Amino acid sequence: MHFLNESDPIKPRYIFFHVSSDGCILFRFEYKPKKIKTENGKKLKLVTLPSPLWEEERSTDGSKWKFLEHKGPVLAPPYEPLPGHVRFFYDGKLLRLSAPAEEVATFFAKMLDHEYTTKEMFRKNFYKDWRKEMTSEEKSKITDINKCNFTEMSEYFKAQSEARKQMSKDEKLKIKEENERILQEYGFCVMDNHKERIGNFRIEPPGLFRGRGDHPKMGMLKRRIRPEDIIINCSKDSKHPKPPQGTRWKEVRHDNKVTWLVSWTENIQGSIKYIMLNPSSRIKGEKDWQKYETARRLKKCVERLRAQYREDWKSKEMRVRQRAVALYFIDKLALRAGNEKEEGETADTVGCCSLRVEHIKLYPKMDDQEYVVEFDFLGKDSIRYYNKMPVEKRVFKNLQLFLENKQPEDDLFDRLNTSILNKHLQELMDGLTAKVFRTYNASITLQQQLKELTSPDESIPAKILSYNRANRAVAILCNHQRAAPKTFEKSMQNLQTKIDEKQKQLSATRKQLKGAKTEHKASHDDRSKKMVEVKRKAVQRTEEQLMKLQMQATDREENKQIALGTSKLNYLDPRISVAWVKKWDVPMEKIYNKTQREKFAWAIDMAEEDYEF
DNA sequence: CATCCGACTTGAAGGGAAGTTG
DNA sequence: CAACTTCCCTTCAAGTCGGATG
Numbered sequence: 197m198h199f200l201n202e203s204d205p206i207k208p209r210y211i212f213f214h215v216s217s218d219g220c221i222l223f224r225f226e227y228k229p230k231k232i233k234t235e236n237g238k239k240l241k242l243v244t245l246p247s248p249l250w251e252e253e254r255s256t257d258g259s260k261w262k263f264l265e266h267k268g269p270v271l272a273p274p275y276e277p278l279p280g281h282v283r284f285f286y287d288g289k290l291l292r293l294s295a296p297a298e299e300v301a302t303f304f305a306k307m308l309d310h311e312y313t314t315k316e317m318f319r320k321n322f323y324k325d326w327r328k329e330m331t332s333e334e335k336s337k338i339t340d341i342n343k344c345n346f347t348e349m350s351e352y353f354k355a356q357s358e359a360r361k362q363m364s365k366d367e368k369l370k371i372k373e374e375n376e377r378i379l380q381e382y383g384f385c386v387m388d389n390h391k392e393r394i395g396n397f398r399i400e401p402p403g404l405f406r407g408r409g410d411h412p413k414m415g416m417l418k419r420r421i422r423p424e425d426i427i428i429n430c431s432k433d434s435k436h437p438k439p440p441q442g443t444r445w446k447e448v449r450h451d452n453k454v455t456w457l458v459s460w461t462e463n464i465q466g467s468i469k470y471i472m473l474n475p476s477s478r479i480k481g482e483k484d485w486q487k488y489e490t491a492r493r494l495k496k497c498v499e500r501l502r503a504q505y506r507e508d509w510k511s512k513e514m515r516v517r518q519r520a521v522a523l524y525f526i527d528k529l530a531l532r533a534g535n536e537k538e539e540g541e542t543a544d545t546v547g548c549c550s551l552r553v554e555h556i557k558l559y560p561k562m563d564d565q566e567y568v569v570e571f572d573f574l575g576k577d578s579i580r581y582y583n584k585m586p587v588e589k590r591v592f593k594n595l596q597l598f599l600e601n602k603q604p605e606d607d608l609f610d611r612l613n614t615s616i617l618n619k620h621l622q623e624l625m626d627g628l629t630a631k632v633f634r635t636y637n638a639s640i641t642l643q644q645q646l647k648e649l650t651s652p653d654e655s656i657p658a659k660i661l662s663y664n665r666a667n668r669a670v671a672i673l674c675n676h677q678r679a680a681p682k683t684f685e686k687s688m689q690n691l692q693t694k695i696d697e698k699q700k701q702l703s704a705t706r707k708q709l710k711g712a713k714t715e716h717k718a719s720h721d722d723r724s725k726k727m728v729e730v731k732r733k734a735v736q737r738t739e740e741q742l743m744k745l746q747m748q749a750t751d752r753e754e755n756k757q758i759a760l761g762t763s764k765l766n767y768l769d770p771r772i773s774v775a776w777v778k779k780w781d782v783p784m785e786k787i788y789n790k791t792q793r794e795k796f797a798w799a800i801d802m803a804e805e806d807y808e809f
Numbered sequence: 810c811a812t813c814c815g816a817c818t819t820g821a822a823g824g825g826a827a828g829t830t831g
Numbered sequence: 832c833a834a835c836t837t838c839c840c841t842t843c844a845a846g847t848c849g850g851a852t853g
Binding site: 395396398400405406407408411462464465467469532533534535537542543545547575576577578614615618629630631686687690761789790791 | 836837838839840841842843844845846847848849
Binding site: 361408456470532577615679761762765 | 826
């Protein structure tokens with residue numbers, strides 16, 4: 197969706213208008229071409245100007261919008277008491293629960309099949325919060341969670357979900373239509389001159405908190421959010437959303453320095469939750485673009501910074517050495533910054549600055565390598581990071597120094613935290629923080645890998661495999677793991693069966709081709725000649741199908757425990773992919789699905805096949 | 810400074826819609 | 832067309848980072 201204008205015949209400038217889904221021009225990019233595409237198809241060389249010009253003016257005072265109107269959040273549906281025939285037993289005896297106690301009990305019952313409910317911590321936290329909802333009578337009767345029998349409730353919910361699956365087409369359609377209606381009513385807002393999709397317009401329903409990993413608060417009751425808990429943010433001159441009959445919002449404010457529409461404070465960690473816009477919105481897209489521009493600026497000076505931190509390994513000051521080694525890890529291994537966390541409030545996970553002595557092991561010699569560092573720790577979401585890396589002697593010696601006289605639970609970088617590190621980075625480059633390295637290294641790796649892996653004459657499926665492999669290299673760098681799908685082995689087997697069948701089919705078709713050729717040699721008539729052609733085509737088609745299947749199998753096998761989504765969505769400059777797709781005539785839908793195309797609309801508009809990150 | 814808080818990005822998982830197959 | 836598989840989207844937890852506070 198862009199127009200190409202030649203505004204000045206002598207010094208041409210190419211102007212791209214990005215048009216939003218509601219038909220408005222959102223912003224404008226200007227390109228100053230170095231080389232112009234010639235008649236014989238020579239490449240058009242374009243260079244982006246340092247700062248793109250926005251069609252709509254952006255203020256400099258930090259305000260994010262001028263006008264904001266929305267319908268407010270969709271609240272969680274009220275609790276519906278269980279039908280009378282669904283019973284709860286305590287110590288083998290029937291016990292009728294009060295509605296509040298029953299509601300919390302159903303949260304537990306719904307999770308009965310999940311491993312969570314067997315964990316001591318989960319049960320303990322749940323039980324403690326559940327008691328708070330009980331009447332005094334219930335409290336005196338129910339004294340041991342192990343004597344509670346939730347099975348009838350659990351069975352009831354399973355039956356309910358089964359019934360939902362068995363619904364008729366009509367009923368399903370009705371629900372779909374109702375959801376669509378709610379989406380149309382609450383799922384959009386007007387920000388400045390645009391109708392924008394809202395990301396999450398539903399308030400999180402009450403339930404039991406499920407932390408990741410070994411979370412000290414797992415099982416606690418996440419309470420129901422009432423209108424009185426909710427802060428609305430919109431512009432003064434907009435139609436304010438109405439709270440439900442007989443209720444009121446906690447507050448209606450008009451703060452255009454922030455992008456959120458609705459917020460409330462959650463009761464588990466006391467943190468604030470927000471309703472914000474969808475990634476396809478102008479405000480998110482602009483920010484995303486900015487992020488990649490910062491990473492590209494890092495590209496220009498990264499060698500300088502690397503030389504700098506290598507120099508700092510020799511510093512007289514301990515804090516400088518620690519900072520330099522940490523930065524080396526962040527750069528080389530794409531580690532996260534690693535903020536401090538409040539002990540006992542969350543799972544025990546670390547990032548670079550919060551690494552502890554117990555998380556690394558030093559091996560002066562390992563197999564045929566020298567100075568090997570072994571990392572083993574739980575990172576974000578309690579995902580294990582395990583890696584062995586040979587480092588330079590100087591880094592190794594520094595690490596030995598940092599470890600001196602320390603206990604396993606002591607900080608590796610005791611003179612460093614993310615605030616110090618980021619302040620230092622800010623001085624080295626405007627806008628530079630630890631996470632920019634992750635973005636930069638991810639994107640540059642994709643670009644390099646695509647260059648390396650794509651061969652010009654391979655088929656489209658082979659190109660897609662190459663793309664996924666490049667993507668995979670990034671996911672591995674960023675340690676984006678997933679649990680192998682439960683049905684992995686089976687689905688692999690199924691695919692193998694298909695391949696075997698295709699193989700058989702191929703040899704059969706080849707035999708037929710041979711037969712047709714023989715026949716043609718004997719008869720030399722048109723009919724048999726045609727037959728040879730038909731069979732030849734059939735062989736070719738089958739070969740292609742077989743190859744496609746084999747590519748799929750390889751891709752799936754290599755992807756068993758790797759998650760590509762996160763890097764694709766958050767770390768890879770989409771313009772690299774767009775350029776690649778355009779260069780090799782790969783259909784965009786093979787790389788980006790609908791949602792992704794919406795999110796990256798700006799990049800699809802902007803990037804040509806020679807885009808360089 | 811250290812700590813807390815607020816805003817925003819990044820993350821894996823679950824569930825359901827859509828596509829495929831027997 | 833039911834059953835199964837795949838893929839997408841939503842959900843909500845868990846990070847990062849900057850600024851206020853004392």
